[in-house]
Amino acid sequence: xxxRDLLAALALPPLAALVPxxxxxxxxxxxxxxxxxxxxxAGSVVVVDTSARAVLxxxxxxxxxxxxxxxxxxxxxxxxxxxxDGGLTKVxxxxxxxxxxxxxxxxxxxxxxxxxxxxxxxxxxxxxGIKVFDAATLxxxxxVPAEVAPGQRSRVVGLVDLPGRxxxxxxxxxxxxWITDCSDPAAPKTTKLGGIGRQPYDAxxxxxxxxxxxxxFGEDGLALVDLWAEPLRARKVLxxxxxxxxxxxxxxxxxxxxxxxxxxxxxxxxxGRHEVLVVDTxxxxxxxxxxxxxxxxxxxxxxxxxQVWVNFAVPDYDRVQVIDTLTQQVVQTFSPGKAVLxxxxxxxxxxxxxxxxxxxxxxxxxxxxxxxxxTLAVDSPSGIFFTSRANRLGM
Amino acid sequence: xxxxAAATAAxxxxxxxxDAPRQQQLVxxxxxxCGSCHGMRLGGGLGPALTPQALADKPVDGLAATIFHGRxxxxxxxxxxxxxxxxxxxxxxxxxxxxxxxxxxx
Numbered sequence: 001x002x003x004r005d006l007l008a009a010l011a012l013p014p015l016a017a018l019v020p021x022x023x024x025x026x027x028x029x030x031x032x033x034x035x036x037x038x039x040x041x042a043g044s045v046v047v048v049d050t051s052a053r054a055v056l057x058x059x060x061x062x063x064x065x066x067x068x069x070x071x072x073x074x075x076x077x078x079x080x081x082x083x084x085d086g087g088l089t090k091v092x093x094x095x096x097x098x099x100x101x102x103x104x105x106x107x108x109x110x111x112x113x114x115x116x117x118x119x120x121x122x123x124x125x126x127x128x129g130i131k132v133f134d135a136a137t138l139x140x141x142x143x144v145p146a147e148v149a150p151g152q153r154s155r156v157v158g159l160v161d162l163p164g165r166x167x168x169x170x171x172x173x174x175x176x177x178w179i180t181d182c183s184d185p186a187a188p189k190t191t192k193l194g195g196i197g198r199q200p201y202d203a204x205x206x207x208x209x210x211x212x213x214x215x216x217f218g219e220d221g222l223a224l225v226d227l228w229a230e231p232l233r234a235r236k237v238l239x240x241x242x243x244x245x246x247x248x249x250x251x252x253x254x255x256x257x258x259x260x261x262x263x264x265x266x267x268x269x270x271x272g273r274h275e276v277l278v279v280d281t282x283x284x285x286x287x288x289x290x291x292x293x294x295x296x297x298x299x300x301x302x303x304x305x306x307q308v309w310v311n312f313a314v315p316d317y318d319r320v321q322v323i324d325t326l327t328q329q330v331v332q333t334f335s336p337g338k339a340v341l342x343x344x345x346x347x348x349x350x351x352x353x354x355x356x357x358x359x360x361x362x363x364x365x366x367x368x369x370x371x372x373x374x375t376l377a378v379d380s381p382s383g384i385f386f387t388s389r390a391n392r393l394g395m
Numbered sequence: 396x397x398x399x400a401a402a403t404a405a406x407x408x409x410x411x412x413x414d415a416p417r418q419q420q421l422v423x424x425x426x427x428x429c430g431s432c433h434g435m436r437l438g439g440g441l442g443p444a445l446t447p448q449a450l451a452d453k454p455v456d457g458l459a460a461t462i463f464h465g466r467x468x469x470x471x472x473x474x475x476x477x478x479x480x481x482x483x484x485x486x487x488x489x490x491x492x493x494x495x496x497x498x499x500x501x
Contacts, residue, residue: 040435041426041497066435084434107439125440155441172441201441201470217470249465249472252431253441314428315477339427357427380427 031076035386053374063087074117076387128153141185158203170200196223205394247272252313262305269296303349347388355381458487
């Protein structure tokens, strides 16, 4: 071989990178085992593969991702990431690039996608209210200000999607739950339920889509709406669960979003207590409470409902506890790393991914043996979101 | 600026200026943990913005007291379990001056 030919051969990409026929065509793959992890300080997300337990790549330029969350398109290809600074970014998980981005508010803490996958709704603190976007183009299709008095808006929390093109959410500053029907996005119809209890801070919808439950910061108790009943009304459940005890300082607001419903029981963080409350979802009466290692932040059920995993606010946030839902006992306590911020189960719950912000790692833990299967280097990881959320109601 | 802040702190809280490693911890605490409510860039959230512009008319004593004792009736908790009063004051002074960034983690 002449020297010039040799140099030309060396300049070619390695053969392994070439796909027969066309070098630009990536290998075919599905999205069912993909997800993303938020790098909150860097303003980026890493795309992960839950089968390979590996980071596939990084997408940057997403702005302030403190408290960022994500929802997925129905095909699992796109993630919609809601940034704290009001940025809404559509991320293509397959091509690992930004497919669209709008600055939609001044201060935002999350959102939801409609059951038919066509509408993405963001919940905003500034300006208070929700904004609804076309999922394909990110064009604004509806703006619903949470106006509670002339010129005065409430911060919005606890936004979830309901069956149909409906969204339910709570107004922190107005003690209200609103349900907006976007069947016709040009003319959204909002049902307003007031006097639901003081300072709702977050909410969930049960996996069957029937009950919307908002946690209250301003009092011991929860607000409950039976979405199958007409007319819609909110009633208070678990009132006074603290029974006059002085609540502890709350260093981080608990999150109700997640799958904290297992079987016919809901597991909920008791605000200002080192306890998980157990509620019967038929009667909505308290049926137990479980002492845990600190202030619960996320109380998440394994997809089969056999276990509930709990993480905690500062200063107890190096720990994770596992509750067996059959015995209602804590069966495992361990420390996967400093500042555990989030947990996410693989689609059928064989493993759980845990972010440890201050150790810059994500641990993958086997949920049967509690052994660590892998650790991945991720910069200040916070939220972990897998595409299996695309197939669940209320995510 | 540093000299002025240090002198003010020394007058109010003798010998309570946190040492350099502790200052690093406090910067991380404010950016990351206070950031849950106030935003990591301190632009606000459930809690108000903590930028120098937003705090311009707030006296340092009041800010330090809010950090240390919390604000009843709001979600702002007392941080006294994790800080002493000198540290709360150091944070208040830094907020008014423009809070330090976190060092890049990698």
